[in-house]
Structure formats: structure tokens, C-alpha cells
Amino acid sequence: MAPETRPPPDARTVLKDVFGFAAFRDGQEEVVEAVLAGRDVLCVMPTGAGKSLCYQLPAVLRPGLTLVVSPLIALMRDQVDSLRRRGVGAKEVHSLVAPAEQEAALEAAVRGEVRLLFVAPERFRSPRFRERIAVAGVARVAVDEAHCISQWGHDFRPDYRRLGEALGALGRPPVIALTATAPPEVQRDVIEQLGLRDPVRFVRGIVRENLAYEVHRLRGREAKEARLIEILRAEPGAVLVYAATRKNVERIADLCAAHGLPCLRYHAGLAGPEREEAQARFLGAGAPRLVATNAFGMGVDRPDIRCVVHFDVPGSVEAYVQESGRAGRDGLPARGVLLYAPADVHVQRFFLEASHPSREVIEEVFRVLLALGEGRHEQSAREIAAACRVPCPPAAATAALAILDRASLVRRGRRGENRARVTVHAPDGDLFSATPLPPGLSRLLAHLVQRLGVGRPVALDPDALAAERRVTPETVRHGLKRLGELGRIDYQPPFRGRATEVGRLALEPGALEEVDFAALEERRRREEARLDEMLGYASFQACRVQYLLHCFDAPAAEPCGRCDRCRAPGRRRAAGIPEPVLEALLAAVERFDGRYGFRKLAEHLASPGASSVQSGALAHGPTRGRLAGLPVKEVEQYLNQAVAEGWLALEPHRLAGSGRRVHLVGLAERGRARRRGGQP
Numbered sequence: 001m002a003p004e005t006r007p008p009p010d011a012r013t014v015l016k017d018v019f020g021f022a023a024f025r026d027g028q029e030e031v032v033e034a035v036l037a038g039r040d041v042l043c044v045m046p047t048g049a050g051k052s053l054c055y056q057l058p059a060v061l062r063p064g065l066t067l068v069v070s071p072l073i074a075l076m077r078d079q080v081d082s083l084r085r086r087g088v089g090a091k092e093v094h095s096l097v098a099p100a101e102q103e104a105a106l107e108a109a110v111r112g113e114v115r116l117l118f119v120a121p122e123r124f125r126s127p128r129f130r131e132r133i134a135v136a137g138v139a140r141v142a143v144d145e146a147h148c149i150s151q152w153g154h155d156f157r158p159d160y161r162r163l164g165e166a167l168g169a170l171g172r173p174p175v176i177a178l179t180a181t182a183p184p185e186v187q188r189d190v191i192e193q194l195g196l197r198d199p200v201r202f203v204r205g206i207v208r209e210n211l212a213y214e215v216h217r218l219r220g221r222e223a224k225e226a227r228l229i230e231i232l233r234a235e236p237g238a239v240l241v242y243a244a245t246r247k248n249v250e251r252i253a254d255l256c257a258a259h260g261l262p263c264l265r266y267h268a269g270l271a272g273p274e275r276e277e278a279q280a281r282f283l284g285a286g287a288p289r290l291v292a293t294n295a296f297g298m299g300v301d302r303p304d305i306r307c308v309v310h311f312d313v314p315g316s317v318e319a320y321v322q323e324s325g326r327a328g329r330d331g332l333p334a335r336g337v338l339l340y341a342p343a344d345v346h347v348q349r350f351f352l353e354a355s356h357p358s359r360e361v362i363e364e365v366f367r368v369l370l371a372l373g374e375g376r377h378e379q380s381a382r383e384i385a386a387a388c389r390v391p392c393p394p395a396a397a398t399a400a401l402a403i404l405d406r407a408s409l410v411r412r413g414r415r416g417e418n419r420a421r422v423t424v425h426a427p428d429g430d431l432f433s434a435t436p437l438p439p440g441l442s443r444l445l446a447h448l449v450q451r452l453g454v455g456r457p458v459a460l461d462p463d464a465l466a467a468e469r470r471v472t473p474e475t476v477r478h479g480l481k482r483l484g485e486l487g488r489i490d491y492q493p494p495f496r497g498r499a500t501e502v503g504r505l506a507l508e509p510g511a512l513e514e515v516d517f518a519a520l521e522e523r524r525r526r527e528e529a530r531l532d533e534m535l536g537y538a539s540f541q542a543c544r545v546q547y548l549l550h551c552f553d554a555p556a557a558e559p560c561g562r563c564d565r566c567r568a569p570g571r572r573r574a575a576g577i578p579e580p581v582l583e584a585l586l587a588a589v590e591r592f593d594g595r596y597g598f599r600k601l602a603e604h605l606a607s608p609g610a611s612s613v614q615s616g617a618l619a620h621g622p623t624r625g626r627l628a629g630l631p632v633k634e635v636e637q638y639l640n641q642a643v644a645e646g647w648l649a650l651e652p653h654r655l656a657g658s659g660r661r662v663h664l665v666g667l668a669e670r671g672r673a674r675r676r677g678g679q680p
């Protein structure tokens with residue numbers, strides 16, 4: 001064989017020559033290197049960060065077949081097309097590909113003519129597919145949108161659960177799992193379900209670097225409203241305001257308008273065209289302000305949003321980071337502002353209770369339905385809630401009905417499918433002559449008599465009647481109402497809510513066993529932990545970005561220098577931490593490195609009599625009581641400040657069982673150096 005005249009291409013060469021990109025984007029090169037090294041990798045980066053390249057490039061550079069599992073045919077199509085345009089052999093196998101073509105693609109893979117084969121997870125159900133793919137031999141596997149494997153993620157796909165086993169059958173080639181969904185429990189689930197071995201975890205770009213985070217702690221709603229107006233007045237650029245409820249959206253938009261700050265509104269209660277118009281106007285950069293519920297989000301790519309204000313605390317840090325991350329896509333300075341009144345906690349807890357009803361509430365709602373008996377019932381959630389013998393807000397009844405529906409015990413109808421009930425009274429000579437009807441009503445009544453007969457209640461769809469009579473539904477509804485008022489008919493308008501049908505299955509003894517109460521409880525517990533984590537953000541004393549990163553188990557970073565905490569002039573901060581205090585903090589933290597949080601360390605130092613530090617390691621040691629002259633709160637603040645100044649680092653830690661997160665304090669590099677005596 002002729003000696004090599006050129007070295008084999010390296011990653012950068014392929015990046016330029018095949019993909020036509022001048023440089024790697026942030027994080028890509030490290031991920032590519034780990035994949036090239038044959039490691040299992042979990043890659044968490046936001047949408048649009050360029051995750052596909054992380055497996056496409058190694059697939060081009062290294063021999064062998066790369067199998068890409070992707071949940072959406074559209075995603076596969078896009079990638080296969082763009083790879084082919086770049087001259088890379090890529091094929092797809094999914095339900096929209098004709099069987100003969102699928103077979104041809106598999107055979108091409110067996111012949112070694114395919115570099116990347118894109119498949120939907122459902123493929124692994126097919127024995128033929130499993131057999132051919134094993135023959136082809138898979139050098140590495142990419143699992144895209146890997147959060148689909150986790151039932152805690154937002155689009156759980158049961159077929160993803162097969163992948164772990166399928167990988168085993170392929171001889172466990174190296175796997176790269178990619179997702180933009182970052183919560184640690186989802187990450188853990190992905191690692192576990194796919195059986196990743198000693199995976200390299202990359203969690204990047206979760207928090208945008210040009211964002212300055214602020215929390216405004218305010219007394220209540222009025223103070224929040226006043227602050228919002230101030231912020232809007234001062235901000236010439238585009239602002240997106242998030243509120244928790246439709247009612248709040250309406251209220252805030254009205255308030256803004258009253259202050260001469262017109263504001264578009266967006267929530268799920270608005271008609272489709274109205275919403276679309278609001279979205280189009282805001283995204284079209286014509287309008288500077290939009291207030292929305294979290295229904296606004298998908299496909300929001302206006303780059304120049306300067307500020308995202310949260311009027312209400314969102315339910316999770318994940319939601320907060322996503323929503324606030326809509327600011328500053330253009331890379332220019334932008335703000336993420338949370339308006340926080342401590343009483344908001346109650347509102348959030350109320351939402352949580354309502355959307356995750358207790359077993360007691362579900363049982364009670366079920367009892368109410370059983371008392372109504374088998375059949376279809378036009379009862380609003382409000383009425384059902386009122387019939388409950390335990391406290392049950394209407395929203396909780398709605399959630400309970402949805403749970404019972406999912407367990408197939410009841411079936412919930414759709415809004416708008418309900419019928420009106422009309423009884424046409426027998427014509428009464430006197431009445432007719434006493435009050436002659438206007439011609440329109442008279443014709444309608446004649447039509448009803450002809451259609452429905454007289455004297456017995458009949459279900460009627462007013463919209464269908466309108467179509468028959470070639471008039472608008474409003475005309476018919478109005479006419480029916482008038483005829484009712486005039487005593488010519490009994491008119492019961494259609495039920496405006498969703499009907500509930502109690503099926504036979506519900507009547508069987510032990511029917512409620514169909515409901516997975518343990519899973520519901522687990523879900524509720526997780527939501528609570530998420531909310532706690534979000535509330536922790538609001539009251540966190542050190543760098544906001546560090547807190548957010550901890551929540552995603554992302555690598556610790558230096559304090560951001562942009563958030564309100566980092567910039568706070570703070571009395572003590574200006575003065576710096578007094579030397580002896582800093583000494584004591586560092587000595588204590590070194591001794592208990594990474595084992596305790598702020599509160600316990602502060603008590604150990606300043607209040608050795610406190611009951612929580614009477615036993616265990618904190619009950620002893622030379623630093624015990626060393627700051628006894630200072631209030632515990634103040635020592636906690638110094639600890640915060642020491643984190644902000646880079647002496648100490650916070651390590652996220654989750655308490656088993658509760659899922660609640662506390663931050664354990666350890667020495668940061670700067671603190672370690674000082675303890676070694678390297679630095680004054």
C-alpha cells in the first residue's frame with residue numbers, strides 16, 4: 001500500500017470541508033471529542049445549539065454505521081436531506097418509507113454504504129429490522145430527543161423504553177443521548193434507561209450569557225403592578241411579560257393600557273385568530289409589549305426581546321429558564337426579571353393542589369359521579385366540586401375528572417357537543433291572539449313545531465338548526481331565547497361545559513383500582529419539589545446564575561457578575577468580609593467540606609447551642625462557636641457573600657425521599673488556595 005501522503009482528516013477539517021462551518025459552536029468540539037473517543041455521552045444543550053453535528057461529524061470521520069434514533073419523521077427528513085446535500089450517505093427507515101425502500105436501505109447498510117441510518121424508536125418492534133441491523137453492525141448510536149425516554153420529560157414515548165434492551169442486542173456500541181430538556185431527574189432517567197456507562201455529561205448553554213437576572217421582592221400585588229409599570233416605562237425595547245393565569249394577563253394588559261403602555265395579550269382563552277394576530281404582531285417586531293400565559297412560547301424566536309418579566313412565580317426552574325431565555329436571543333444585553341411577593345407561594349401551592357388532587361378528592365369526585373348513576377351527565381366541574389364532602393376547588397374536580405377519564409372510568413365530552421332542550425307548547429288560541437309574534441320569531445316557531453312536534457322535550461343542536469334555516473347561530477339562539485321568554489317554548493340552552501359519561505366499568509366493585517394512585521402521588525411530590533426549587537431561586541442570596549446552573553446539575557461556574565446579587569452594592573459587600581470572619585468561614589467549610597448547607601454551618605459557627613448542631617460532626621471542632629458574637633443570619637449572609645466572591649462554592653445536593661434540594665457548601669479554588677496559604 002502506498003504510504004499516506006496526507007494525514008487523515010481531523011474534526012476541524014471535516015467541519016469545514018463537509019459541513020461548511022467555519023468553527024465549532026460553544027461546546028460542540030468537546031462533545032465531538034468524547035464521541036470520537038468512544039465514550040457514552042449525555043449532551044444537554046438548548047434547541048438550536050447544534051447538537052446534531054455532535055454525532056453527524058463523528059459519523060463522517062469514523063468508519064462504521066451510526067444509528068440515529070429520532071422521534072419525529074420531520075426531524076429525520078431534514079437531517080437526511082441536508083446530509084445528502086453534503087454528500088454524506090444517509091438513509092431513513094420509518095413508517096412513511098415504502099417497505100421495499102426500507103428493505104433497500106437496510107441492505108445498503110449491510111453492504112456498508114450508509115454512514116447514518118435514521119430510525120424511529122418503533123422500528124425496534126420489528127424482528128426483521130433488529131435482525132438486519134445486527135448483521136449490518138452498529139458502530140455507535142445517537143438517541144436524539146432522549147428526554148422522550150423519561151416519563152418525567154414532557155413528551156414521554158413508550159417505545160423509547162425498548163432502546164436499552166435493543167442496544168444490548170447490538171452489543172452495546174457507544175451511545176450519545178441528546179436533549180434540550182435539562183432537569184436532573186430526566187437526565188438521570190436517560191442515563192439509567194439507556195444503561196449509559198460512565199457517561200460524559202455535557203450540560204451547556206442552559207443559561208444565556210447575556211442575560212442579567214433580577215428578583216424584585218415586593219409586598220403584594222399592587223407593589224408588583226407598580227414595579228411592572230416602572231420597568232415598562234424605562235424599557236424602550238421589546239418586553240415579554242408572563243403571568244400565571246388568563247385573568248392576570250387580562251388585568252395586567254388593562255393596567256398597562258391605562259398607563260399609556262399598550263400591550264398585546266395572549267392566552268388560551270382567546271379565540272385562535274386573536275391569538276395568532278397577537279403573536280404575529282409581537283414577533284413581527286411591530287409591537288413592543290406582550291403579556292401572556294405560558295401558552296405563549298413555542299416558536300417564539302423574536303431575537304430582540306430585551307426583557308422577560310415574570311409577574312407570577314413559575315412552577316419550576318426549568319420553565320423559568322426556558323421562558324426567561326426568550327430574552328436576548330440576539331446576544332445583546334437583556335434582563336430576566338422575577339417579581340416576587342412572598343404571598344405568591346400560597347397561590348402556587350393552590351395551583352399545585354388543584355392540578356394534583358389528593359386521593360381523597362379523587363375518591364370523593366368518583367362517589368359524586370356514582371351517585372348520579374350510569375349515563376351522560378351535564379354537570380360542570382364546579383357543580384361536582386360543590387357536591388363533594390371534602391374541600392374541593394373546581395379546578396381540582398376538573399383534574400380528578402381527567403384522571404378518571406384516563407383510567408377509562410368515565411368519559412369526558414367536548415365543549416360544544418351539547419344539545420339544547422326545547423319543548424314547544426301546544427298552541428293556545430288566546431295567547432296567540434294576545435301577543436302576535438314578529439315575523440322572524442313566528443317563522444322560527446312554525447319551523448320548531450314542524451320539526452319537533454309539540455308537548456315533549458327534544459334535544460336540539462342550535463347550530464344545525466341555524467344551518468337549516470340559513471341564518472347565523474346567534475340569530476337562532478336569540479330567537480329561541482325570545483320564544484322562551486314569551487312562553488311559547490321551554491328553552492334550556494346547551495350545557496356550556498363538558499359533559500361526563502359514567503360508564504358501566506365505573507359501577508363495578510373496586511373500579512377505582514384502575515387509578516394508579518402511587519404514580520399520581522409521585523408526580524405530585526415531584527411538582528412540589530420543583531416548586532420548592534423555584535421558590536429557592538427567589539430567595540437565594542448569592543449569584544442567580546449559579547443557582548440556576550446548580551438546579552440543572554450543570555458544571556459550577558464563576559459568579560455571573562450581571563445578576564442583581566452579583567451587582568448589589570450591599571453594605572457589607574462594599575465593606576468586604578472582615579478578615580477574621582472570612583478566616584473562620586473558610587476553616588469551618590474546609591473541615592466539613594461539602595457536607596452541610598448555610599444554615600447548619602452558620603449555627604455551628606455562631607450559635608453552638610442550637611439544637612440542630614448538638615450531635616454529629618458539627619458538635620465539635622475548633623471552629624465551633626468561633627463567631628459566637630454574630631447573629632446566625634448575619635453569618636449566613638457572609639457565607640452567601642463568600643460564595644459570590646468566589647471563596648466558597650455551592651454544591652447541589654438532593655435529599656433522598658423528599659427530592660428537596662439543599663446547597664452544600666465547599667471550598668472554591670480561591671478559598672482552597674488561601675487555606676494553603678498561597679494567597680493573602
Ligand code: ADP
Binds near residue numbers: 021023028048050053
Ligand atoms: P439542535 O439539535 O441542538 O436543536 P441543530 O443540530 O438542529 O440544533 O442545529 C441548529 C442549526 O445550527 C442548524 O441549522 C445547523 O446547521 C447549525 N449549526 C450547527 N453547528 C454549527 C456550526 N458549528 N456553525 C454554524 N452553524 C451550525
Ligand code: MG
Binds near residue numbers: 051052144
Ligand atoms: Mg436536534
